[in-house]
Amino acid sequence: MLGAINDIGFYRELMRRGIAEYLAVPTTARDLLAAVTGSLIDPDAPPAARSIAFMASRGGAGASTVAHNVAWQLSQTFEEEVALVDMDITYGTAALAFNVEPTQTIDQVLADTGRLDDVLLERFLLEVDDNLRLLAAPASVQAEEHNLTGPLDPLLELLRRRSAFVVLDIPHRWAPWVKQLLTDVDEIVITGVLDLAGLRDTRNLVEYLREQRGPEAPVRVALNHEGAYRKSELSPKDFEGALGTAPDLVLAHDAGLFGQAANNGQMIAQANARSRAAEGLRDLAITVSGRQPAEARRKGLALNVEFLNRFKRSA
Secondary structure: OEEOOOOHHHHHHHHHOOOOOOEEOOOOHHHHHHHHHHHHHOOOOOOOOEEEEEEEOOOOOOHHHHHHHHHHHHHHHHOOOEEEEEOOOOOOOHHHHOOOOOOOOHHHHHOOHHHOOHHHHHHHOEEOOOOEEEEOOOOOOOOOOOOOHHHHHHHHHHHHHHOOEEEEEOOOOOOHHHHHHHHHOOEEEEEEEOOHHHHHHHHHHHHHHHHHHOOOOOEEEEEEEEOOOOOOOOOHHHHHHHHOOOOOEEEEOOHHHHHHHHHHOOOHHHHOOOOHHHHHHHHHHHHHHOOOOHHHHHHHHHHHHHHHHHHHHHO
16 A cells, blocks of 8 residues: 555554555555565465454344444455354354254364364365355354463454454353453444443443554444334434444344245345345445445446546646
C-alpha cells in the first residue's frame, strides 16, 4: 500500500489488518520493487486471513445465528475459503444450522495439537459448500471444556494460513481463553437484546473490549429480536446513546423466517434473499471483512478509468 500518512500508529494498524508493507509517498521504483519481493519471500509475514469473533452479551441473544449467517455470506460474497469454528463445546449449534453431521469435532482437535498439521486439519474440517468449512462442536453434555488458551494457538495459526476468513462462534462465558481471543482477533461482533439487562451487559462488554483493544480496533454491535416485546423493550437509539455509536446491525423479530431457516438447515439469505435480515447480515459481513466485494471493486475501477479519460480529454 502507498499513502501520504507517515505515522507509526497508522503503520501498525495496517500491519494488524494484514497489509504486507506500507510506503509513504513519494517513493522510488527500487523501493517499491524491494517491498513487493520482500513481502513475497518473507516467511514471517503476518497471515492474510481475517479473524472475526462473535459473542453474545447475554445467553440466548442469537450470536451464533449471526455468526453462521455472516460466515456463509463471506463465503458467497468473496468466493474464498471461510473457516467457521464452533467453540461452544457443550451446546454448539453450527452443525445443526447447516444440517450436517460431523464425524470429528473441535474437542478432538484440541486434545493433541502437538501433532496438528495442514493434512490432519483437512480431515477435521467439514465441507459445507465450495467455500465454507466447518470445525464443529460435539454438542454433548459429556464433552469437557478445558483451559483452551494454549491449545487454541496452533489451531488458529493453521486456519489463518489456509483460509481467507476465520469466523469464531464463541460461547457466552467469561473465561481466560475467551478474554484472550476477544483481545487478539481482528474484528468483534457483540450481539445483544433490547432490554435493560441486555443494554447493561452489552455496554459493560463493549467498554471493556474498547479499553483492551484500543481505539483503532472497533467493537461491532448487533441487536436481535427487535419488536418481540414492543411495549417493554428499549430502542436501538437507547443503545446508541449508551454506547456512543449506532448498532451495526438491527434484526427485527421474525419467528417465521428464522424458524423456517433453522428447521431447513438454511441461512437467512437462502430462505429469503430479499428480506431485510438477509440484507443486514450481508452488509455486516462486508463491514467486518475489511474489503469490498468484487462487483464494487469493478465499479470503482470503471469510475476511475472514466475519470482519467475525462481528465485526459480536458487536458
